[in-house]
Amino acid sequence: MAENSIFECYLAEQGYALFEYLGGGEFRALGSYPDWCKAVWGAESTRQKTLRLAELSPFLENFLVDADAFWNSKRKGAANSPVWIERDFANHETPLEAWAARLEGKKILIVRNLSSSYAERQQLFQTARDSLLEHDQLRREIQKKEILLHCIIHDLSQPLNAMRGCFNLLSMEKLPGEQRRMIETGQRESHRQEQMIRGILEAFSGELAVQQNPDGKAAIAPDLAAAAQRVVEQFSPAFTEKGIRLQLDPRLDVAHGWKVVGDSPRLERIFGNLLENAMRYTPKGSAVTVGIEDKVHCLLAFVDDEGPGLPKDASSDRLFALFSKGKDRPGKAGLGLYFCKITVERWGGSIGAENRPGGGSRFWFKIPRAMKTTPIRGADKRSAPQKPSPSEAEERSAPLAPGHLGRASRQLQILVAEDTDVNRELVTELLQKRGHSVFAVEDGRAAIAALSKKRFDVVLMDEQMPGMDGLDATRNIRQMERASGTHQIIIGLTGNVAEEDKQRRIEAGMDGYVTKPFDMQALFQIIESHTHGGQQAAPAKSDLAGSAAAPVDVATYLARSTGGNEELAQSLVKSFLADAPKKISDIRRALAQKNPAKLATAAHAFKGAAAIFGAPQVVAAARNLETMGKAGNPDGVEKEFQTLESEFARLKTELLALQRKADAGAAASPRERKK
Amino acid sequence: MLQKKVCMLGSFSVGKTSLVRRFVESIFSEQYHTTIGVKVDKKVVRAEGRDVTLVLWDIHGEDAFQKVQISYLRGMSGYLLVADGTRRQTLEDALALANRVAETMGKIPAVLVLNKCDLTAQWEIEPDREARLAADGWKAFRSSAKTGEFVEAVFSHLALAMLRK
Numbered sequence: 001m002a003e004n005s006i007f008e009c010y011l012a013e014q015g016y017a018l019f020e021y022l023g024g025g026e027f028r029a030l031g032s033y034p035d036w037c038k039a040v041w042g043a044e045s046t047r048q049k050t051l052r053l054a055e056l057s058p059f060l061e062n063f064l065v066d067a068d069a070f071w072n073s074k075r076k077g078a079a080n081s082p083v084w085i086e087r088d089f090a091n092h093e094t095p096l097e098a099w100a101a102r103l104e105g106k107k108i109l110i111v112r113n114l115s116s117s118y119a120e121r122q123q124l125f126q127t128a129r130d131s132l133l134e135h136d137q138l139r140r141e142i143q144k145k146e147i148l149l150h151c152i153i154h155d156l157s158q159p160l161n162a163m164r165g166c167f168n169l170l171s172m173e174k175l176p177g178e179q180r181r182m183i184e185t186g187q188r189e190s191h192r193q194e195q196m197i198r199g200i201l202e203a204f205s206g207e208l209a210v211q212q213n214p215d216g217k218a219a220i221a222p223d224l225a226a227a228a229q230r231v232v233e234q235f236s237p238a239f240t241e242k243g244i245r246l247q248l249d250p251r252l253d254v255a256h257g258w259k260v261v262g263d264s265p266r267l268e269r270i271f272g273n274l275l276e277n278a279m280r281y282t283p284k285g286s287a288v289t290v291g292i293e294d295k296v297h298c299l300l301a302f303v304d305d306e307g308p309g310l311p312k313d314a315s316s317d318r319l320f321a322l323f324s325k326g327k328d329r330p331g332k333a334g335l336g337l338y339f340c341k342i343t344v345e346r347w348g349g350s351i352g353a354e355n356r357p358g359g360g361s362r363f364w365f366k367i368p369r370a371m372k373t374t375p376i377r378g379a380d381k382r383s384a385p386q387k388p389s390p391s392e393a394e395e396r397s398a399p400l401a402p403g404h405l406g407r408a409s410r411q412l413q414i415l416v417a418e419d420t421d422v423n424r425e426l427v428t429e430l431l432q433k434r435g436h437s438v439f440a441v442e443d444g445r446a447a448i449a450a451l452s453k454k455r456f457d458v459v460l461m462d463e464q465m466p467g468m469d470g471l472d473a474t475r476n477i478r479q480m481e482r483a484s485g486t487h488q489i490i491i492g493l494t495g496n497v498a499e500e501d502k503q504r505r506i507e508a509g510m511d512g513y514v515t516k517p518f519d520m521q522a523l524f525q526i527i528e529s530h531t532h533g534g535q536q537a538a539p540a541k542s543d544l545a546g547s548a549a550a551p552v553d554v555a556t557y558l559a560r561s562t563g564g565n566e567e568l569a570q571s572l573v574k575s576f577l578a579d580a581p582k583k584i585s586d587i588r589r590a591l592a593q594k595n596p597a598k599l600a601t602a603a604h605a606f607k608g609a610a611a612i613f614g615a616p617q618v619v620a621a622a623r624n625l626e627t628m629g630k631a632g633n634p635d636g637v638e639k640e641f642q643t644l645e646s647e648f649a650r651l652k653t654e655l656l657a658l659q660r661k662a663d664a665g666a667a668a669s670p671r672e673r674k675k
Numbered sequence: 676m677l678q679k680k681v682c683m684l685g686s687f688s689v690g691k692t693s694l695v696r697r698f699v700e701s702i703f704s705e706q707y708h709t710t711i712g713v714k715v716d717k718k719v720v721r722a723e724g725r726d727v728t729l730v731l732w733d734i735h736g737e738d739a740f741q742k743v744q745i746s747y748l749r750g751m752s753g754y755l756l757v758a759d760g761t762r763r764q765t766l767e768d769a770l771a772l773a774n775r776v777a778e779t780m781g782k783i784p785a786v787l788v789l790n791k792c793d794l795t796a797q798w799e800i801e802p803d804r805e806a807r808l809a810a811d812g813w814k815a816f817r818s819s820a821k822t823g824e825f826v827e828a829v830f831s832h833l834a835l836a837m838l839r840k
Contacts, residue, residue, distance in 0.1 A: 058680075058715045058730050062749055082744060083712030095712065118711070125740060126709045129687050132738070133707075136762065321796045341796070
């Protein structure tokens with residue numbers, strides 16, 4: 001290295017090491033060694049006349065195979081290696097890159113230190129990959145929430161709907177005073193539970209919003225002890241019924257001031273979930289204690305039980321994991337403890353469970369104390385006060401108005417004009433249960449004929465019927481009234497909710513309308529608001545139609561539509577399954593005949609029948625066919641019909657399963673059936 | 676001494692570098708530093724009654740920005756296929772990578788590492804998926820570079836597999 005050119009010295013300064021390959025694995029350095037060579041390969045190596053680079057670096061050993069191939073080829077340019085990292089004797093990392101080239105007939109290897117540009121390059125990759133990980137994490141968080149929402153809707157709402165339906169039907173029976181009060185309690189409590197489910201859903205959508213807008217996160221400072229006290233009061237009856245004593249820790253000074261980060265409803269839910277968990281595992285005759293301890297910067301809340309303790313294989317992580325259930329699976333969806341964990345962690349706290357020295361287990365959570373300066377902004381009305389606000393208290397305890405869903409205060413004569421068998425059957429049954437007298441016909445002309453023979457308090461008029469439709473029938477009735485000076489109350493039954501449809505109804509002379517599919521509450525409300533002489537009520541919007549954002553399964557839908565009347569539900573399923581093939585044939589025939597008017601009528605009839613079961617896909621396909629028929633537009637009708645057929649097949653499978661389940665239930669409990 | 680080249684393969688941020696650091700230096704860092712290029716480390720293990728030097732090629736994670744070059748794998752005696760058990764997709768990506776390796780290099784001893792097993796609450800690989808992997812001939816370990824769980828075991832198992840080949 002005695003005769004260094006200025007250029008070679010410059011390259012060494014810039015971190016380049018140049019070597020000439022001499023053959024047999026030997027290399028000769030050209031020019032000075034840059035400093036990194038001595039640090040990475042050792043000063044001794046750089047004092048040698050020749051170097052065996054493959055022995056100094058496993059990476060170069062690998063690359064020299066490619067380099068040799070290049071040197072022995074006729075390729076122009078250079079063969080370059082990817083980046084690799086060498087560690088020096090002080091364990092510092094040196095990023096390097098190598099090229100093999102031919103210069104003046106010599107085989108040249110150039111190795112360059114990339115330290116100057118590597119950090120920037122790594123930062124770019126790091127940022128990009130961090131972003132990918134964050135995106136992935138966010139996506140999974142959202143998925144988890146969707147799963148939770150689904151579970152809440154499904155697990156909690158389904159039995160509740162059935163319960164409410166049963167209570168409603170029972171309330172229509174003639175019952176002695178004591179039993180009526182019990183039914184009213186059931187109605188009130190199931191209503192309250194429904195409100196709580198809504199609260200959970202709102203809380204979750206709130207969390208989603210917080211995630212999307214962290215700056216808008218409300219900092220709230222509820223009192224942990226007050227929350228514990230409320231939940232203990234709330235759960236005491238259930239514990240008493242199971243023979244378990246539920247108590248607040250006698251050492252707890254509730255007035256001490258236990259403000260924490262978080263919000264009241266979710267705090268209560270955490271206590272509630274831990275208590276529900278304790279209730280499942282605690283034996284009769286023992287006690288469950290809820291307490292709080294001051295841990296200076298945070299507060300520790302605990303639920304101590306005297307049960308068998310935690311299972312041997314149950315780590316805290318596993319216990320609080322999503323869908324985790326106890327070995328004998330006494331819980332439901334495996335959501336409760338998971339909810340506690342994600343909520344507590346969101347507040348900057350932690351949660352865990354352990355066995356108590358004297359037996360039993362302790363489930364605990366720690367949350368930070370609220371700072372005195374914590375602003376209370378954006379809090380929902382239930383979170384900040386320690387006592388429920390007057391309106392909230394009223395909401396929690398107010399019983400439903402007497403007769404709200406029971407029998408009507410007076411029997412009405414109601415004419416129902418509805419072409420779809422299942423709808424007609426459903427409306428008739430519900431109104432009769434309500435105590436009204438019902439006469440049902442299949443089209444507008446028959447309705448007019450019935451009105452000419454008998455007086456009715458209300459006419460429920462399906463809007464679209466074969467022959468004379470509901471709007472035409474209404475116009476005719478209003479025409480006749482001009483001479484008589486009377487006014488017949490006519491309420492439309494409709495699946496059309498567009499603004500122009502409302503206008504058409506008003507112009508035809510309808511007094512109101514209820515959208516299909518409807519639930520019985522909506523139906524009763526609109527009929528009775530028109531017949532009690534009060535102000536004309538706004539058109540009742542069906543709860544079911546309003547809940548389109550939260551799809552429910554066929555069974556739930558049917559339970560809602562029939563008010564939990566299993567017999568009626570089964571009757572509707574049977575009628576629909578018997579009738580649907582004929583309706584589908586009508587559509588098929590209209591298509592074959594290329595008759596758009598018939599297509600619209602047949603699709604409308606099928607749509608009305610299917611809507612009883614929710615079945616949004618079936619209804620959508622039928623609606624599309626109806627629209628195409630009305631517009632006389634044949635484009636895509638075949639494809640839409642195929643969709644209708646496949647969606648119907650799916651619905652049919654679900655309905656048949658429901659039938660089988662009902663049959664099995666009836667066979668298993670003949671006494672139930674008798675009732 | 677007998678030397679065996681072992682490559683660490685898998686998607687980015689699955690913990691390849693952390694596994695090597697835990698194995699070679701017995702340390703772990705929570706901070707994620709993405710790898711660009713290749714880092715080579717060595718560690719001597721004892722297998723079948725003799726010392727074997729494992730030359731560990733910690734190769735950058737594969738993603739849209741960096742693809743694994745098959746030339747890296749030249750002379751490889753075995754590899755650890757690493758997936759992050761809390762990100763299901765990394766397992767599928769790792770298996771796709773293993774297919775590419777098999778296509779170009781034939782059957783080579785390998786061990787599948789489902790890393791980050793300390794994060795049980797976020798674990799996304801279902802037991803039946805693991806059973807299917809076993810049925811497909813994969814020797815899979817749940818490991819944690821953080822706690823060290825099964826880290827020695829995966830390297831020892833691979834060393835043994837390479838010697839017995």
